[in-house]
Ligand SMILES: O=C(O)CCC(=O)C(=O)O
């Protein structure tokens with residue numbers, strides 16, 4: 001737990017490179033699939049198999065060293081240009097109008113536009129409420145991971161030293177012991193955030209969950225992010241942390257209601273073991289397209305209990 005920030009637990013990357021690659025594959029190929037909602041739903045009619053599988057299929061000619069010809073079904077017409085999500089700040093503006101004028105978007109151009117996918121209880125970004133009636137199943141792998149993390153941090157203590165400068169307005173939080181019983185933790189809603197280098201996420205508090213005492217577990221993959229987190233008040237000066245690939249942050253107790261955000265994803269910070277290099281491909285022949293995508297990307301898996 002970070003001294004002076006009761007409830008902020010930082011776990012430096014505990015994963016092997018192969019485990020990180022598997023998580024990234026799952027986030028792109030398995031979890032970003034309807035009926036899970038994504039930011040692209042407002043603009044495009046996405047295929048049942050998900051964008052990534054279509055991207056893989058549309059790349060087969062390229063691998064055979066013939067000119068790139070997008071598969072006939074690899075094009076999408078823009079349905080609407082409206083989006084209610086003001087939370088995420090995309091680097092370049094969405095090119096929906098150009099793509100529509102072209103008669104559709106080649107799938108390879110859409111993949112970097114994927115910004116979020118929701119898991120379990122689906123989230124309505126316009127009114128910041130969950131759709132409580134029709135949850136999707138929560139993926140087992142991510143659920144198990146979050147549960148393991150919550151079990152591992154049970155009883156963790158915030159050191160109460162006279163030298164620590166506390167970022168809390170409540171003296172009761174000093175020496176905070178995190179005690180959310182792991183058996184009570186239920187991963188019910190998740191967001192996978194897909195960032196491109198230089199993207200940001202505005203400062204916010206995740207307060208849509210009915211249960212605000214369960215810890216929130218957040219996993220970083222790919223390029224490094226700058227993460228800032230303060231207190232319940234916007235006036236408290238935040239601290240900034242680098243979140244590198246594999247790092248886990250838990251926001252527990254008083255920190256669950258803290259303002260936090262991502263001012264920047266730092267370009268060219270992808271670890272070598274996630275690049276599309278000969279060394280990695282020798283170990284993981286399936287990695288080529290994932291490595292190309294990750295060159296400029298960061299994924300964040302954000303797991304919450306709703307009730
Ligand atoms: O990308 C991150 O590390 C944070 C994401 C986040 O705060 C959120 O999805 O609510």
Ligand SMILES: [Fe+2]
Pocket residue numbers: 204205206260
């Ligand atoms: Fe958040």
